[in-house]
Amino acid sequence: MSAQTLYDKLWLSHVVHEEADGTALLYIDRHLLHEVTSPQAFEGLRLAGRKPWRLSANLAVADHNVPTTGRAAGIADPISRLQVETLDQNCAEFGVTEFKMGDVRQGIVHVIGPEQGATLPGMTVVCGDSHTSTHGAFGALAHGIGTSEVEHVLATQCLLQKKSRAMLVKVEGVLGKGVTAKDIALAVIGRIGTAGGTGYAIEFGGSAIRALSMEGRMTLCNMAIEAGARAGMVAVDDVTIDYVKGRPFAPAGEQWDKAVANWRTLHSDAGARFDAVVELDASSLRPTVTWGTSPEMVTTIDSLVPDPKKETDPVKRDGMERALAYMGLAPNMPITDIKLDKVFIGSCTNSRIEDLRAAAVVARGRHVAPNVKQALVVPGSGLVKNQAEAEGLDRIFIAAGFEWRDPGCSMCLAMNADRLEPGERCASTSNRNFEGRQGPGGRTHLVSPAMAAAAAIAGHFVDVREIL
Amino acid sequence: MDKFTRLDGLVAPMDRANVDTDAIIPKQFLKSIKRSGFGPNLFDEWRYLDHGEPGMDNSKRPLNPNFALNQPRYRGAQILLARENFGCGSSREHAPWALEDYGFRAIIAPSFADIFFNNCFKNGLLPIVLPADKVDALFREAAAQEGYRLTVDLETQTVSTPSGQIFGFEVDSFRKFCLLNGLDDIGLTLQNADKIKAYEDRRRQSEPWLF
Numbered sequence: 001m002s003a004q005t006l007y008d009k010l011w012l013s014h015v016v017h018e019e020a021d022g023t024a025l026l027y028i029d030r031h032l033l034h035e036v037t038s039p040q041a042f043e044g045l046r047l048a049g050r051k052p053w054r055l056s057a058n059l060a061v062a063d064h065n066v067p068t069t070g071r072a073a074g075i076a077d078p079i080s081r082l083q084v085e086t087l088d089q090n091c092a093e094f095g096v097t098e099f100k101m102g103d104v105r106q107g108i109v110h111v112i113g114p115e116q117g118a119t120l121p122g123m124t125v126v127c128g129d130s131h132t133s134t135h136g137a138f139g140a141l142a143h144g145i146g147t148s149e150v151e152h153v154l155a156t157q158c159l160l161q162k163k164s165r166a167m168l169v170k171v172e173g174v175l176g177k178g179v180t181a182k183d184i185a186l187a188v189i190g191r192i193g194t195a196g197g198t199g200y201a202i203e204f205g206g207s208a209i210r211a212l213s214m215e216g217r218m219t220l221c222n223m224a225i226e227a228g229a230r231a232g233m234v235a236v237d238d239v240t241i242d243y244v245k246g247r248p249f250a251p252a253g254e255q256w257d258k259a260v261a262n263w264r265t266l267h268s269d270a271g272a273r274f275d276a277v278v279e280l281d282a283s284s285l286r287p288t289v290t291w292g293t294s295p296e297m298v299t300t301i302d303s304l305v306p307d308p309k310k311e312t313d314p315v316k317r318d319g320m321e322r323a324l325a326y327m328g329l330a331p332n333m334p335i336t337d338i339k340l341d342k343v344f345i346g347s348c349t350n351s352r353i354e355d356l357r358a359a360a361v362v363a364r365g366r367h368v369a370p371n372v373k374q375a376l377v378v379p380g381s382g383l384v385k386n387q388a389e390a391e392g393l394d395r396i397f398i399a400a401g402f403e404w405r406d407p408g409c410s411m412c413l414a415m416n417a418d419r420l421e422p423g424e425r426c427a428s429t430s431n432r433n434f435e436g437r438q439g440p441g442g443r444t445h446l447v448s449p450a451m452a453a454a455a456a457i458a459g460h461f462v463d464v465r466e467i468l
Numbered sequence: 469m470d471k472f473t474r475l476d477g478l479v480a481p482m483d484r485a486n487v488d489t490d491a492i493i494p495k496q497f498l499k500s501i502k503r504s505g506f507g508p509n510l511f512d513e514w515r516y517l518d519h520g521e522p523g524m525d526n527s528k529r530p531l532n533p534n535f536a537l538n539q540p541r542y543r544g545a546q547i548l549l550a551r552e553n554f555g556c557g558s559s560r561e562h563a564p565w566a567l568e569d570y571g572f573r574a575i576i577a578p579s580f581a582d583i584f585f586n587n588c589f590k591n592g593l594l595p596i597v598l599p600a601d602k603v604d605a606l607f608r609e610a611a612a613q614e615g616y617r618l619t620v621d622l623e624t625q626t627v628s629t630p631s632g633q634i635f636g637f638e639v640d641s642f643r644k645f646c647l648l649n650g651l652d653d654i655g656l657t658l659q660n661a662d663k664i665k666a667y668e669d670r671r672r673q674s675e676p677w678l679f
Contacts, residue, residue, distance in 0.1 A: 016660065017660050017663045021640055021641040021642050025660055029678050037561065039501035039502075056679070079499040079522055083501055086501050129559055130583055143583075144559035144583055146564075146583060146586065146587035148561060148587065148591070149590070152657065156654060156658060157664060158660075158664055164582075194556055195553035198582055199582065228556065228581060228582070230582045251677035258676075258677070262675060315552075316485070319484065415495050415498065415499065432488075432490070432558075434557060437490050440513060
């Protein structure tokens with residue numbers, strides 16, 4: 001057999017049936033559900049008189065609409081409340097396992113899957129959420145789907161798919177101090193653009209990727225979708241296996257040994273052919289900040305807001321001018337002169353324990369600047385929150401003037417009460433800086449957790465390498 | 469799902485690249501547990517001058533006169549002309565639901581984001597990829613001629629202009645078949661139920677920890 005990519009292996013092992021035009025019926029091992037994209041799918045099942053094909057493949061949690069404060073009082077917004085209650089009712093009616101709002105295991109769907117061992121190497125993982133690419137960090141084939149496909153997976157445990165092309169993003173070398181997986185992700189998107197990965201599944205490889213923790217790999221794969229690729233993935237190694245071991249849904253005993261032997265094969269073979277290869281030098285990367293309204297509009301902390309006059313492509317120039325007007329920024333101003341109104345540390349990109357530790361290192365013994373009206377720290381799950389509290393991180397944040405919240409998607413997309421007001425500017429560890437994403441008229445700059453914490457302390461962007 | 473065969477429709481332009489699904493249908497409208505009714509909030513933040521929330525009477529809201537879809541000449545448009553990477557971002561199927569509910573049946577762009585592209589086919593909405601220079605020419609023609617219409621024929625996979633130009637486009641044969649016939653693909657997949665069960669039996673042996 002010829003050398004295979006990791007993607008080839010994951011794809012081939014899940015093909016149930018193939019149509020003449022190459023459309024495959026792909027088996028889905030794990031289906032994660034949340035309240036926003038599932039109600040119409042359950043309704044569809046109900047109308048057609050169908051039942052979930054394999055109940056144990058499904059795991060549900062409410063995350064987008066949940067409040068991150070004052071939970072005992074329930075959800076104040078009646079429409080949000082109805083959506084969460086609808087998930088509760090659907091899960092009860094169909095028998096789907098759900099971590100409800102009061103459950104310590106509740107959290108952002110892309111944090112709790114791996115945390116519970118519900119995401120395992122070699123799996124196909126889908127969810128009605130584009131950031132499902134996160135789970136590819138485990139050597140899994142994971143991607144977001146729409147609600148029709150949520151219903152399709154519930155009813156058949158399969159998806160109709162066409163194979164993507166394979167892209168290797170190879171990052172060699174050692175990351176400098178204060179440079180993180182988030183900076184790699186933003187640098188990759190800046191390089192290839194938000195459509196650069198369209199039609200591809202991206203494998204992240206190279207020594208800098210192997211040196212990342214699972215948290216870092218999840219951050220990176222999470223943002224594959226921001227480069228246009230539905231799926232991002234990283235080969236299985238000891239770091240993966242050590243992370244999975246002992247988690248509630250992970251195999252144990254004899255099954256564990258058998259599983260590990262299988263998982264050890266989940267890497268691209270030597271000589272495997274990729275349709276595209278992008279190479280980055282880790283040592284050249286610097287803390288990165290987005291300046292516009294698309295995640296490809298990135299620059300480094302030590303540079304200037306770009307000048308549209310220097311762009312020759314008219315569609316791009318128009319996009320830059322529109323973005324700068326929306327963001328309220330002038331061309332050629334130093335990034336470090338950008339002042340912030342709010343800071344958000346959280347989201348499925350950066351709300352895991354390592355992220356909170358990195359932010360706490362910066363916040364320790366310092367205080368949020370007076371011009372920063374609100375600095376939120378929103379852990380990714382109840383278990384992350386407990387772990388952080390056991391390490392005393394909550395006390396560091398609170399002493400520094402940050403708010404310590406309950407887990408959920410929160411200000412990443414402002415479906416709950418956490419949001420930006422029109423014109424407010426935010427340093428955010430989330431994944432999208434689209435217009436209105438964090439609240440209508442809100443202005444988002446994407447950064448790493450350490451950079452967000454540093455910006456909160458200074459009141460404007462600063463090079464975190466000068467603080468650490 | 470409605471069948472899609474042939475469409476002769478008025479064209480409306482959306483002249484910006486990287487239109488994301490947050491812009492197509494903002495998050496506050498995703499709280500609905502229904503599949504319909506998103507049309508009045510399509511492009512909400514660009515279309516209205518005030519801030520929209522679910523439950524508002526959209527007919528009483530101030531329209532942004534500079535937004536293309538608000539111009540009388542584009543009223544009743546069924547074909548949206550767009551730029552590269554249309555539908556990027558979130559996987560929300562509410563985006564094609566909103567476009568379809570508004571009245572669009574086809575979108576023409578140089579490229580689409582993967583998940584959005586896929587979601588369109590599940591809703592009788594045809595995303596058509598044409599080369600950037602052809603799309604550019606269509607933008608110019610649509611701007612120049614009021615009442616500019618295009619004919620989309622899925623059977624022959626062509627887009628025809630009023631001046632008689634014909635552009636071919638690609639579409640997967642399986643997706644084309646489903647769209648031409650308005651087929652629910654869950655029913656089609658369940659015709660392979662035996663194959664799914666056999667696959668599960670094999671993997672239950674080889675990878676029992678997955679079950």
